Amino acid sequence: MSPEHDQTAAPVEVKGLKKSFDGNAVLKGIDLTLARGETLAILGRSGTGKSVFLKLIIGLQQPDSGSIRVEGTETAGLLPERLNEIRKKMGFLFQQAALYDSLTVGENVAFPLRRHSKKSAAEHEELVRELLSSVGMENDIDKLPSEISGGMQKRVGLARALALEPEILLLDEPTAGLDPITAAEIGDLIRGLKEKREISSIVVTHDVEASKAVSDRFVLMADGSILAQGKFEEIERSDNEFVHRFLHGGK
Amino acid sequence: MRRAKSFFVSFFEWFGELGLFCGRLLKSAFVPPFEGRELLSQMDEIRSRSLPLVALAGAATGVVLSLQVSDSLVRFGGKALLPEVIVFSLIKETGPMITALVVAGRVGAGIGAELGSMRVTEQIDAMEASAVDPYKFLAATRVLARVTMLPLLTLAANFCGIVMGWVATTLVEPTSLRLFLHNGFQDVRFEDFLPALAKTAVYGLIIGLVASFQDMRSRGGTAGVGRSATSSVVLSSLFIILADVVMVKLILVLFPYES
Numbered sequence: 001m002s003p004e005h006d007q008t009a010a011p012v013e014v015k016g017l018k019k020s021f022d023g024n025a026v027l028k029g030i031d032l033t034l035a036r037g038e039t040l041a042i043l044g045r046s047g048t049g050k051s052v053f054l055k056l057i058i059g060l061q062q063p064d065s066g067s068i069r070v071e072g073t074e075t076a077g078l079l080p081e082r083l084n085e086i087r088k089k090m091g092f093l094f095q096q097a098a099l100y101d102s103l104t105v106g107e108n109v110a111f112p113l114r115r116h117s118k119k120s121a122a123e124h125e126e127l128v129r130e131l132l133s134s135v136g137m138e139n140d141i142d143k144l145p146s147e148i149s150g151g152m153q154k155r156v157g158l159a160r161a162l163a164l165e166p167e168i169l170l171l172d173e174p175t176a177g178l179d180p181i182t183a184a185e186i187g188d189l190i191r192g193l194k195e196k197r198e199i200s201s202i203v204v205t206h207d208v209e210a211s212k213a214v215s216d217r218f219v220l221m222a223d224g225s226i227l228a229q230g231k232f233e234e235i236e237r238s239d240n241e242f243v244h245r246f247l248h249g250g251k
Numbered sequence: 252m253r254r255a256k257s258f259f260v261s262f263f264e265w266f267g268e269l270g271l272f273c274g275r276l277l278k279s280a281f282v283p284p285f286e287g288r289e290l291l292s293q294m295d296e297i298r299s300r301s302l303p304l305v306a307l308a309g310a311a312t313g314v315v316l317s318l319q320v321s322d323s324l325v326r327f328g329g330k331a332l333l334p335e336v337i338v339f340s341l342i343k344e345t346g347p348m349i350t351a352l353v354v355a356g357r358v359g360a361g362i363g364a365e366l367g368s369m370r371v372t373e374q375i376d377a378m379e380a381s382a383v384d385p386y387k388f389l390a391a392t393r394v395l396a397r398v399t400m401l402p403l404l405t406l407a408a409n410f411c412g413i414v415m416g417w418v419a420t421t422l423v424e425p426t427s428l429r430l431f432l433h434n435g436f437q438d439v440r441f442e443d444f445l446p447a448l449a450k451t452a453v454y455g456l457i458i459g460l461v462a463s464f465q466d467m468r469s470r471g472g473t474a475g476v477g478r479s480a481t482s483s484v485v486l487s488s489l490f491i492i493l494a495d496v497v498m499v500k501l502i503l504v505l506f507p508y509e510s
Binding site for chain 2: 090
C-alpha cells in the first residue's frame with residue numbers, strides 16, 4: 001500500500017482534463033469526481049470521447065493537460081512501476097472484452113492473479129471458478145474466447161476485471177451489442193457487485209435504460225464537455241434540448 | 252524535394268523509435284518478475300514451427316552444394332576438396348543464412364500476425380490495464396526466445412546439410428560417411444565454427460526486435476496487421492543480409508587464419 005494511500009480521498013477525481021488527437025479535441029476540460037461506493041454512468045453518443053476518458057483514468061493514454069487523481073495519487077506522468085500499483089486497484093472491462101485469444105476462459109481470468117496475487121495455484125483455481133460462476137460462465141472454463149458468444153466474452157471480461165478484487169471498476173459499454181435479456185443480466189451482475197463489495201464504478205454507455213437500473217448518478221457528455229450531471233430525475237429536468245433528445249430516444 | 256525530405260525524416264524517426272523500443276526492452280529484461288514460463292513456451296513454439304522447415308532447407312542446401320561444387324571442382328581439378336568445401340560453406344555461411352531467412356519468414360510473420368492482432372483487438376491494452384508490462388511479457392520473451400533458438404536451429408540445418416551433402420556426393424561417387432566427415436572436418440577449427448554460430452544469435456536478435464517492434468505499432472485493423480507482418484519479414488531479411496556483411500568482415504578480422 002502506498003504511503004499516500006488515502007481512504008478519505010475520492011476513488012477518482014478528475015480536473016480540467018483535456019485530450020486531443022491530431023488536432024481534434026476529444027475532451028475539452030472535464031471535471032468529475034467519483035464518490036466511494038458510487039456507480040456513475042457516463043452517457044453520450046458514440047465518438048464523444050467516453051472510452052478515451054476511461055483509458056485516461058487507467059493510464060492507457062496520457063492527457064494533454066489536467067489532473068487525474070486515483071485514491072488521491074496523481075497518475076499523469078507517473079513512473080510505470082507506480083502506475084502499475086494503482087492499476088492493480090482497478091478493473092477494466094473493454095468494449096470488445098479484449099480477452100487474450102490464445103488463452104482459455106479460465107486462463108484469461110487467472111492471468112492477472114498469476115502475475116500479482118501471492119496465493120497458491122490451488123487457491124487461484126478456486127478463485128477463478130468462483131469468479132466465473134458469479135458471472136454464470138463456470139461451465140465454459142476450458143473454452144477459447146473464439147468459441148463463445150460476444151455476450152459471454154463480456155461476462156468473462158467482467159470476471160477478469162474483478163480478479164484482483166479492485167476498488168474501482170471501469171466498464172466500457174458493458175451492454176452494447178447484447179440482446180436485452182443478456183444486457184439485463186449484466187446489469188444485475190453489476191448491481192450485485194455493488195451490494196456485495198464496496199466497489200466504486202464508472203460505466204460508460206449509450207444505453208440509457210440499462211444504465212438507469214444500475215447507476216446512482218449520471219453524467220451526460222457531448223462534444224468533449226459535460227452537459228448535465230446529477231441523479232436521473234435531475235438531468236431529466238434539464239432544459240438543454242440535446243439532453244432531452246438523448247434521454248428520450250432522439251425525439 | 253519535399254517528398255525526399257519527408258522520406259528521410261520518417262527514415263530517421265523509424266530508427267529513433269526502434270532505439271527507444273530496444274531501450275525499453277533492455278530495461279524490462281533485467282527487472283523481475285522474469286517471465287520464464289512464457290519464454291519457454293515461446294522457445295517451444297519456434298522449435299515446433301520452424302525445425303522441420305529449417306531441417307528441410309538445410310538438407311536441400313547440402314544437396315545443392317554437393318552438385319554445384321563438385322561440378323566446379325572437377326573443372327578446376329580439386330575434386331578431393333569436395334567434403335571440405337561443403338562443410339565449410341555450410342557451417343560458415345549457408346547454414347546460418349538459410350536458417351535465419353527461413354525463421355525470419357516463418358516466425359517473423361508469426362509474431363506479426365499475433366502481436367499485431369493483439370494490438371488492434373486491445374489485448375495489449377488489456378494486459379497493460381492489468382498491470383503487466385506487455386513489452387516484457389510479449390516482446391522481450393519473443394526476442395530472447397529467438398536469440399537462443401537460432402543457434403540451435405542452425406546446428407540442425409548444418410547437420411542435415413552435411414548429411415544430405417554426403418548422400419548427394421556418395422550417389423555420384425560412393426564414399427563412406429566416415430571418410431566424408433573425416434575429410435570435411437580435418438581443417439575445421441573452433442574459430443571457424445563458433446563465431447558463425449554466434450552470428451546467428453545476432454540474426455535472432457534482429458528477427459525478434461524488428462518483428463515485435465513493427466507489430467507492437469501496428470495500426471488500422473486487419474489490413475494494418477497484414478502490412479506490419481509483411482514489412483517485418485522484409486525488413487528483418489534485409490537487415491540480416493546487411494548485418495552479415497559487417498559480421499563476416501568482423502569475424503575475419505577477429506579470428507584470422509594463421510597457417
